[in-house]
Every structure is written in structure tokens, then in C-alpha cells.
Amino acid sequence: MPVTATAAARPAPATGADALRRQDPQIADVLAAERDRQADTLQLIAAENFTSPAVLAALASPLANKYAEGYPGARHHGGCGLADTAERIAVERARALFGAAHANVQPHSGSSAVLAAYAALLRPGDTVLAMGLRHGGHLTHGSPANFSGRWFDFVGYGVDAESGLIDYEQVRALARRHRPKAIVCGSISYPRHPDYARFRDIADEAGAYLIADAAHPIGLVAGGAAPNPVPYADVVCATTHKVLRGPRGGMVLCGDELAERIDRAVFPFTQGGAQMHTIAAKAVAFGEAATPAFTAYAHQVVDNARVLAAGLAAEGFAVTTGGTDTHLITADPRPLGFDGPAARGLLAAAGLVLDTCALPYGDERGIRLGTAAVTTQGMGQEAMARVAGLFRAALERQPDVREAVRELAHDHPPR
Known part of the structure; x- marks a missing residue:
């Protein structure tokens, strides 16, 4: 069947981000802002990570x-x-x-x-x-x-x-x-x-x-x-x-x-x-x-968590169980003068994004964080020691800590 002039002149449908921007700029703006937020902060929520481009596809x-x-x-x-x-x-x-x-x-x-x-x-x-x-x-x-x-x-x-x-x-x-x-x-x-x-x-x-x-x-x-x-x-x-x-x-x-x-x-x-x-x-x-690369990644996640837990303890946090075997760390910031929610707020303002969690035997809340996402970004143990110092700096409201977090995030984009 011959192609009609009308059909031949019809533009191909837009795809991906261009289609979204054209169809719904309001949601496109939200997604762009979220992309920027993730790029400018450190994602330390234990339940979060960055998927690969293949998974997103x-x-x-x-x-x-x-x-x-x-x-x-x-x-x-x-x-x-x-x-x-x-x-x-x-x-x-x-x-x-x-x-x-x-x-x-x-x-x-x-x-x-x-x-x-x-x-x-x-x-x-x-x-x-x-x-x-x-x-x-x-x-x-x-x-x-x-x-x-x-x-x-x-x-x-x-x-x-x-x-x-x-x-x-x-x-x-x-x-x-x-x-x-x-x-x-x-x-x-x-x-x-x-x-x-x-x-x-x-x-x-x-x-x-x-x-x-x-x-x-x-x-x-x-x-x-x-x-x-x-x-x-x-x-x-x-x-x-x-x-x-x-x-x-x-x-x-x-x-x-x-x-x-x-x-x-x-x-x-x-x-x-x-x-x-x-x-x-x-x-x-x-x-x-199932790949060797992921095996190396998983072990690096744990190594990073252990270094970060030790660094937080050295900075004055009370790390529960004295450390970690996994990607996950829980800690009590009260020795530094803050409860969990207050600490989370100050850390978030500095670009260190994490959660609070219940602490056993009382009504207090501590902080909960994980190293999966930052390890996906290619950060190693040296970076984790630096992050521990940024935690203390954020709670002390030191100047330029937000910019230091932003630079660390920009230097390690998700892989």
C-alpha cells in the first residue's frame, strides 16, 4: 500500500525525556530536580541504591x-x-x-x-x-x-x-x-x-x-x-x-x-x-x-560500612553492636548532644541523606545509614573515613561542609 502524503509528513513520535518534557513539563521539572538532588548529595539511606542503566532501560x-x-x-x-x-x-x-x-x-x-x-x-x-x-x-x-x-x-x-x-x-x-x-x-x-x-x-x-x-x-x-x-x-x-x-x-x-x-x-x-x-x-x-564485578562490589560495600562505622565511633557517635557485618550502620548521636531526628536534620542540611531508627530499651531514636549507594558511586574506604569527618562537621555546623559533600558527590557519579 503506497504511503500517503499525510502519513509521510507525520512526524515520528517523540521518545524518552524529550517526549516527557513536551507532554508534561511539570513532572519533567520534578524528575530533573530529583536527578540534581541525587547528584548533589550523598545517598546514605540503607534501603536505597542506584540501579544500572540496563535495569532502568x-x-x-x-x-x-x-x-x-x-x-x-x-x-x-x-x-x-x-x-x-x-x-x-x-x-x-x-x-x-x-x-x-x-x-x-x-x-x-x-x-x-x-x-x-x-x-x-x-x-x-x-x-x-x-x-x-x-x-x-x-x-x-x-x-x-x-x-x-x-x-x-x-x-x-x-x-x-x-x-x-x-x-x-x-x-x-x-x-x-x-x-x-x-x-x-x-x-x-x-x-x-x-x-x-x-x-x-x-x-x-x-x-x-x-x-x-x-x-x-x-x-x-x-x-x-x-x-x-x-x-x-x-x-x-x-x-x-x-x-x-x-x-x-x-x-x-x-x-x-x-x-x-x-x-x-x-x-x-x-x-x-x-x-x-x-x-x-x-x-x-x-x-x-552473578558477575565477578558484583561480588567485588558486595565485599566493598561491607568494607566501606566497617570503615564508616569505625570513623563514626571515633567522631563520638555510639555505634550499636560496636560495628557492622553488613552494609548497614545504626548509631546513637546523643553523646554529641543530639537525638536521632535532630541529627538527621542537620546532616540532611549538609547533604548527608539518611534515616532515623528506634533504639532498643527506651523511647529514643538513633540514626540508620548504609553504604550501598555510595559504593555504587565508586567510593572506597578513604572516602568513608572522610564521610565520617563530615558527619561531625555537619553536627558542629562548620562552614563549607555542604560544599565539601557536594564536591565528593560530584567526584563520584553513580556507575
Whole structure:
């Protein structure tokens, strides 16, 4: 069919940033400002990282247009052949990366992954033993504001008041007393490795399922810089961002005996259609995480965190547990005269972006930070020692600290 003059004269549709700028300059301005904010400050939030350009490309791919309820080979919509291929690739890469018999890569978030695990293994009213919220437990570990605290009877274990380490004898005693249906190991602010073998032993004694919430350390696991919970836990829930450097999302790993229950708990029980562009981006991230470069990166993340923790202690912060085994650091700034929220505000004004967290045994809040993003920017141990000094300078409101942070960020763009 010949091309008409009208069709030949029609301009090609704009793509990418140009299309957004033309279509919606208001949102384009927001995105540009966020790009500048990330470039001018140090991202020290423990749950954040920079994805690779390949992951971002998958997120912006045509799979964003595809509706694909169900699983590969059993979708509720037509035209899913390529979506099936992308999901199968993601699943196989996740299984190989973590040594899991089964992987479900559809959860939209870490919380969605935990919800699916609970839905597969528990019934409303069941007793669950998990880390107490003040000791580092997540919202999904029994917060009354969350579905977990409303639907299940949570009992919290904690950390030793002196060492800050998990009190495993308390965990065992609580398991014997309450006979939980499940035990959850995992935290949002515990900087040491859980003893998965010990948790497994306690769970077996209590006749409980063991659920590992590995949202924070799973990227370190992928890089061989943290112990793998898969051989010990019945179900492992995780996120695909944080140290793993993938898109925002979740996944669930388990053995063959629970695979069907987990899949049905994700879809159709807790979620509808899978986000296929995100699943494709997860596949890219899993592929990247299987490389020697990522192994080196994961170990550098931990090395950086240890140096930064030691530097903060030298600057007067009370670093919990005396250091870290992971990417994550929690510290009490009160020896310097500030509570957590006040310290966070001063640090943010200097371009050091981080969170606060609960401190055990009291109502105070400390600070929580991580080294995944700054390591992605190519910073090493020398830079971490400098960052520790910038923390003290920011709290002392020293002049030019904001410019020093900006220069450090500009010298280390995300890689």
C-alpha cells in the first residue's frame, strides 16, 4: 500500500525525556530536580541504591504495557509469550543466584513478599515470633498499624541490652513458651548477620516454620558477602533493590514442597497482574549480580560500612553492636548532644541523606545509614573515613561542609 502524503509528513513520535518534557513539563521539572538532588548529595539511606542503566532501560520498556495475570504458560490474558520468556529468565536466574529450588519474582515489594509468605503458611490468629519493633523489626513483623499486627498474634524477641546482639536464649525461651506457628528472622536495623542455623534449630524444636526476611542483606548474599538463608529457612522473603541494585520490588524463595502454596499466595490471593517491566528489570539485576564485578562490589560495600562505622565511633557517635557485618550502620548521636531526628536534620542540611531508627530499651531514636549507594558511586574506604569527618562537621555546623559533600558527590557519579 503506497504511503500517503499525510502519513509521510507525520512526524515520528517523540521518545524518552524529550517526549516527557513536551507532554508534561511539570513532572519533567520534578524528575530533573530529583536527578540534581541525587547528584548533589550523598545517598546514605540503607534501603536505597542506584540501579544500572540496563535495569532502568528494562523498566522503561514496552513490557510496561503488558497485562499478564497468572504465571508463564498459564496467563489470563493473550499475547504473553514474550512476557513468559522474561519471567522464566528472571526465575531461573534467581534460583541459580541463591541456590533455591523455587523463586517467585512477582511480588511488588518486600512487604508484598512477606504478606504472601504469611498467607501461604499461616491463618489469622496464629502466633508468630519475630524481632520486636523497637529492636529492629519491620512493620510486617507485627506493627499494629500493619496487616501483620491486625491479623496475627506477634510475640517480639529482642537484643541484649549490653551487646546489642540478638539474645538467642530469649528467642528459644519465647518459642518454647508460645509455640509459634512461624518464626521470622530479619530486621531493618540489625547490622550483624543472623545465625540462621540457630534459628532453624529453635524453629524445629518449636515445630514452627522459619521465615527469613532478608530484604536488607539479600544483595550481600548474592555477592557472597553474607550468609545465605536459603538452606535454613522454609521461606525467604526479599527485596530486589537495596544492595542488589535492581528495581523496587520483591521476591520469595522456597523449596519445592511449598512452591505451589507460595505461588497461589502471590497470585491470585494477594496480587493481581504482574508488573512485567519490573520483572524484566529484576532479571537484568539478577544477571548483573552473578558477575565477578558484583561480588567485588558486595565485599566493598561491607568494607566501606566497617570503615564508616569505625570513623563514626571515633567522631563520638555510639555505634550499636560496636560495628557492622553488613552494609548497614545504626548509631546513637546523643553523646554529641543530639537525638536521632535532630541529627538527621542537620546532616540532611549538609547533604548527608539518611534515616532515623528506634533504639532498643527506651523511647529514643538513633540514626540508620548504609553504604550501598555510595559504593555504587565508586567510593572506597578513604572516602568513608572522610564521610565520617563530615558527619561531625555537619553536627558542629562548620562552614563549607555542604560544599565539601557536594564536591565528593560530584567526584563520584553513580556507575
